[in-house]
Amino acid sequence: MLKRLALLVALLIVAAACSEEQPAATTAAPEIVTTTTAGPPETVPTTIETTTTGAPKVSTSTSTTTTTMPIAETELQLTEIARGFEQPVLALSPPGDDRLFVVDQPGRVWVLAGEEPELFLDINEDVIYGGERGLLGLAFHPEFAANGRIFLNYIGDRGETRLVEAASDGTTADAASQQILLQIEQPARNHNGGMIAFGPDGYLWVATGDGGAANDRFGQGQRPDTLLAAMLRLDVSEPGAYSIPADNPFVDGEAGAPEVYSYGLRNPWRFTIDGDVLYIADVGQRSIEEVNVSSIAGAKGANYGWPAFEGSDCFQGPCDLEGTVMPVVEYSHADGCSITGGYVYRGSAMPELTGHYFYGDYCDGWIRSLSPQGETFEWFGRSGSRAITSFGQDSAGEIYVVTQNGSISKIERA
Numbered sequence: 001m002l003k004r005l006a007l008l009v010a011l012l013i014v015a016a017a018c019s020e021e022q023p024a025a026t027t028a029a030p031e032i033v034t035t036t037t038a039g040p041p042e043t044v045p046t047t048i049e050t051t052t053t054g055a056p057k058v059s060t061s062t063s064t065t066t067t068t069m070p071i072a073e074t075e076l077q078l079t080e081i082a083r084g085f086e087q088p089v090l091a092l093s094p095p096g097d098d099r100l101f102v103v104d105q106p107g108r109v110w111v112l113a114g115e116e117p118e119l120f121l122d123i124n125e126d127v128i129y130g131g132e133r134g135l136l137g138l139a140f141h142p143e144f145a146a147n148g149r150i151f152l153n154y155i156g157d158r159g160e161t162r163l164v165e166a167a168s169d170g171t172t173a174d175a176a177s178q179q180i181l182l183q184i185e186q187p188a189r190n191h192n193g194g195m196i197a198f199g200p201d202g203y204l205w206v207a208t209g210d211g212g213a214a215n216d217r218f219g220q221g222q223r224p225d226t227l228l229a230a231m232l233r234l235d236v237s238e239p240g241a242y243s244i245p246a247d248n249p250f251v252d253g254e255a256g257a258p259e260v261y262s263y264g265l266r267n268p269w270r271f272t273i274d275g276d277v278l279y280i281a282d283v284g285q286r287s288i289e290e291v292n293v294s295s296i297a298g299a300k301g302a303n304y305g306w307p308a309f310e311g312s313d314c315f316q317g318p319c320d321l322e323g324t325v326m327p328v329v330e331y332s333h334a335d336g337c338s339i340t341g342g343y344v345y346r347g348s349a350m351p352e353l354t355g356h357y358f359y360g361d362y363c364d365g366w367i368r369s370l371s372p373q374g375e376t377f378e379w380f381g382r383s384g385s386r387a388i389t390s391f392g393q394d395s396a397g398e399i400y401v402v403t404q405n406g407s408i409s410k411i412e413r414a
Helices: none
Strands: 005-007 076-083 088-092 100-104 108-113 116-122 135-140 149-155 161-168 173-184 196-198 204-207 230-234 260-263 268-274 277-282 288-295 329-332 339-344 357-361 367-370 376-380 388-393 399-403 408-413
Touching (some): 088 135, 100 135, 108 135, 116 173, 149 196, 196 268, 268 339, 277 339, 288 339, 288 357, 339 388, 357 388
Parallel strands (some): 005 329, 088 388, 135 196
Antiparallel strands (some): 076 408, 088 100, 100 108, 108 116, 135 149, 149 161, 161 173, 196 204, 204 230, 230 260, 268 277, 277 288, 339 357, 357 367, 367 376, 388 399, 399 408
């Protein structure tokens, strides 16, 4: 059982600015960085006080070219591999594909291939971009190599969330092929969630925020009958449409919306599914940032507590909700202001980090990992120049850091 890290300290609130104006199309293409650079001095990894004693158990690699070292001796660096994106918010690879795709919030997807990034998709004209709005999510069908199906989550021209399917030949995607699968009205400009990903069950998972403003103004958090403040789970096996998986908790639509798998989230800014384990990073309101961790089965019908709870603190109450899922990791706003969720390391280059879940803070720029044993390690300290908008993961399981200044960096051994 993973143990919870709790750092009790004072308050820092940062509000994201929002704009409805559509930006002009960007003409300058991003560039691939060919020079390997080590991280700045402050990125020398250090471990913070942990919740368990002794060295963690690690999985060793079967590769003959990698060496497992004690985690206490591991030092990491950030190696920039590309720069010049306007507002990158995600990096990922299709299954079994060694290319890395970068999602740019104004409505473009780039692929890192060859000497220069290539434009994979441009839906800028369809996207409202500004603040927390824009192109927020991309998922490749598990059989993308054969069927070319991609899925997008973005804010449309009426301010609504659109879940869209589009077609691709593998090299570029066709903007004109978009088919809207689901639209969700958004009562405010923020807390849109936006992450989408396929689980090992073959279903498409969608994270949504509570509708925005502050303090769950629209009363969505504790309502499983709404598609906001929730994790949705959809069957998209048939092109151009979705159906409800038979084992969704509210499949009959009586106690909740059939699409909803779990609820009680404020603004899940990135989730990941590692095997049968679901990690959700949920951005806090007043004082606490959190990571929720559970099995896929344990997440079925789960209530993550917002707005009755913020983290494990009572927020609006009543705070005696039976069965509320408490976070595994939480930290106060003296230690950051907005959590950015990442991925579980499954690469071969650093086998001592196998199973570590990486996450960071948008404001303070630090990067930490949660080990399978429940220990928390801080690898990169605070940096005002490292506004982490997202993480990335390639098909080999290596992890990348995506920053607001338009750069993509790989986490590597120093």
